[in-house]
Amino acid sequence: MEEEGSYWKTSITYVEKNKILVRGYRIEDLMENLSYGETFYLIFKGELPNRKWKKILDALLIAGCDHSLFCPSVAAARYVASGGVGLQNAIASGVNALGKYHGGAIEGAMKFFYILKEEIKKEGRMEEAVKEFVLKYLKKEGRVPGFGHKLHTDKDPRVLKLFQIAQECGLKGEYLEIARNVEKALAEIKGRKLPLNIDGAMAAVACELGFDWRMGRAIFVLSRGLGIAAHSYEEIVNGRPFKEVPLKQIRYVGPKERGLPIHRRDEK
Ligand SMILES: CC(C)(COP(=O)(O)OP(=O)(O)OC[C@H]1O[C@@H](n2cnc3c(N)ncnc32)[C@H](O)[C@@H]1OP(=O)(O)O)[C@@H](O)C(=O)NCCC(=O)NCCS
Structure with missing residues (x-):
């Protein structure tokens, strides 16, 4: 029993x-x-x-709190809200849209930074170890999680502030340094700037704080969840019902109009 x-x-x-x-x-x-x-x-x-970490822990959760409709999660939540569902259904749809290219990259970035830190320890030289690791990763996986942005290609205000607060709160800064080195290596290898993005910066800070990479997505969900909820509420309360994609934005690439071959179907 x-x-x-x-x-x-x-x-x-x-x-x-x-x-x-x-x-x-x-x-x-x-x-x-x-x-x-x-x-x-x-x-x-x-x-x-540690009591000194209060500000960075709050900043970590505030950093990703919203990015308006310029991201799949908030846009998804608002679309779904416009269909007339309940508030939590719209919120859940937004949360479900967080994946490896948006919001979920924090998980991959944390894992990446943790493994890379071990490689650096083995190799002894930061720059060489980072470059070699990034090259290998690119070959195998294609994209390094936590780098690149569609809009903030230069100075993402959230990334700079998060790193500043992390330093003020006395975090060691090992992962912050690793993240910046990866950014440098990526620019050299790809020949274009792929900036540390908010997922990558939150991941570096989360590694500094000793969080398990397997809970990385929870950090982003708890942060962006706030914006997703506010947008869902706004759409339900103030939005026009039934948001459609404008027809001129939809290109049909299937067969041209044709007659239905009612009698010929048995011949096949
Ligand atoms: C966020 C992201 C989708 C923005 O993409 P974008 O600026 O529109 O760039 P594209 O998807 O058009 O890719 C353009 C080129 O950059 C490369 N690239 C973009 N991000 C890259 C990354 N993180 N690592 C390696 N290469 C990357 C693409 O492979 C592509 O290369 P190619 O021209 O040789 O095929 C993209 O940078 C990405 O996938 N990043 C990793 C996931 C991530 O961190 N997401 C969180 C975003 S806040």
């Missing part, structure tokens, strides 16, 4: 009547003393973050 209480196991939160303990701490104490970013760290990592 199964032992009582062994069907689900969790180390995150304990609840009983009139008591909620998150990672062992009373929820009232968290509400009184922690920021959202610190609570996010506690919930995922199980322990309280």
Whole structure:
């Protein structure tokens, strides 16, 4: 027979009547003393973050909070909202649009930085190790996650600020340096600037904070989720129902109009 209480196991939160303990701490104490970013760290990592990290943890979650309709997730959420669904359906559609080219690149970038750090340790020289690793990666995978942007090709204000706050908060900066070296190597190899983007910058900071790469997408979901929710709400409340792609934006490339061969179909 199964032992009582062994069907689900969790180390995150304990609840009983009139008591909620998150990672062992009373929820009232968290509400009184922690920021959202610190609570996010506690919930995922199980322990309280260094007090000096408060600002960078909040900045990490604010950095990706919105980018208007200039990204697949927000546009998807608003399209779906215009169909008349409930708020959470639109939000879920936006979240579902986060993938390896948008928002989800943070996961690949974290994994990339963690492995590269080990390679640098083995090789001893940062520049050589980075270039070799990037070359190998490009050959195998095509695109390095966390680099390149359709709009902010030069000075993404979020990336610069995130790195500045990370330094002010006393993070070691090893992954920030690795990220900048990858950017340099990519420019040399590809012959064009592929800037560190917000996914890549958030990934570098998340690595500095010791997060597991497998929870990288959760960071972006929790950050962009805010913008996705606000846009969904705005579309539901103020938007024109039924948003369609304008006909002039749709090019039909199938067969020309033709008669249906009703009698000839049996001949095949
Ligand atoms: C974000 C992204 C889609 C923007 O793309 P874009 O500026 O429109 O560029 P394109 O998709 O047209 O690609 C143009 C060229 O740059 C290359 N390129 C773009 N991003 C690259 C990357 N991260 N690594 C290697 N090469 C890259 C493409 O392979 C292509 O090369 P080619 O001309 O030799 O075929 C693209 O940079 C990318 O896929 N980045 C990786 C995923 C990522 O970090 N996404 C988060 C975005 S915030």
